[in-house]
Amino acid sequence: MTAVVPPEPAAGRLHYASLGSGSKGNATLVSDGETRLLVDCGFGLKETERRLARLGLHPRQLDAVLVTHEHGDHVRGVGPLARRHGLPVYLTPGTWLSGRLGELPHRHWITPQSSFCIQGIDIDPVTVPHDAREPVQFRLAAAGRRLGLLTDLGHPSEHVVEAFQGCDALILECNHDVHLLETGPYPPSLRRRVGGQWGHLANAQAAWLLQRLGLDRLQRIVCSHLSEHNNRPELALEALTPLLDGDPSRLTVAAQDQGLDWQAIT
Template sequence: MKFASLGSGSAGNALLVSAASGTTSTTIMLDCGFNLRQTELRLGRLGVQPKAVSAIVVTHEHQDHAGGVFRFARRHGIPVWMSLGTYQALAEDRNGVEVNICRDGHAFSVGDIALTPYTVPHDAREPLQYCASDGRRKLGVLTDAGQSTAHMVEALVGCDALVLECNHDRTLLDHSAYPAFLKQRIKSALGHLSNQEALEILTNLDQSRLKKVIGAHLSTTNNRPDLARKALQEGIRNPATGIGIACQQEGFGWVAVSD
């Protein structure tokens, strides 16, 4: 199994997870927060044809995650998965798109990849984050959560790789020019994870299999890659665990989930 990002941050998110077994291969796109042109361009950068995407799995209705979902799905005939709440919150034209509803704790499969949705605290109707597995390895994805919960930490047990939100540095956010209401929203229990909270989640996490952590959804105003990296570095227990940082423009290239 391997994964890559088309871009990560408040201006757009999309993650690819790909697995192959024998003669078949499956690539799913987790969120599609870019417009059609940008999505196709960024897929091309990662060597993926739109037709090779087997499904789009959506975390929640915010523009930076769902903004491009239905257009891309319609154009290329790709089925979509999301929670009922996300479906109801999205007012876009869904004509001609196959939509499947999923919910917390109920695993489903797309080709060679099993996905397990889990609930997170975020200011959306029914936000879900996902773990993906090819039966041998497990990738955990966690962005857009306001705080650490026992349910999240439980869902991420036994991950071989983890994409973890490091949205902001508390001090940078406090001193930024953002209006007070926005700072409050970001910091709230339904907002976004700070570097400090990402560190706390890592500290509480079962890291027995963890080989790779990628910091994601960084704010370009209220965070810096070196600060996010430092927090993740502090949180990992095995010094051999690799650390990466996703960026808005480039995301990150293919990362193999290996032994």
């Protein structure tokens, strides 16, 4: 049976999709129907091309790649993809100085807290607490709508709470359940890193952050970067659903293998 390719987003709305999210690789697509951005690329070149094709895109249709930080599950495919297809890459100097991306044909610096624009999409890079050299996450806006991308965050700092106010959709890290992390297979040093102030958000922390941001404007919330060993989709949804008066219709999960098909912010 031939796979059904989802239609490419039409102009005039902000859309997003996930190639996959988790410890084995992360990549998020953002499009306003004319400009197409890939945020991170933690998959190998062939796998990235396959996952893009599943969403109806060829790499040469991308306008740029944005990089949040240098960890392998976010940059494994950035260099190969950029070199093969001549794509511009936007990243902080700290991320570049990690030495993990190799040569890039078109390199552009990101200055945290300094907005910039790629064609029709406005981008706000936000410094976040994470154990990388100069990590950022992004708030992206087009067609009168705002998308927040928060996938690697040690704790919900006041700076993050302030920066991500007023989003219409949020891709939010729900990395681990505290009990599963404490009783799981990770050695103590890795448990301390993941659960520490510079590691990853627990489900309960994600719920707390959502409460601080407010839910009235949020149309869609995507649980992302779930740990393969220390979380389960039902636990992430269980933590966030009570904030929505028990109505989970605004919640979804970006899976590691299947990702998430195109979603429109209306």
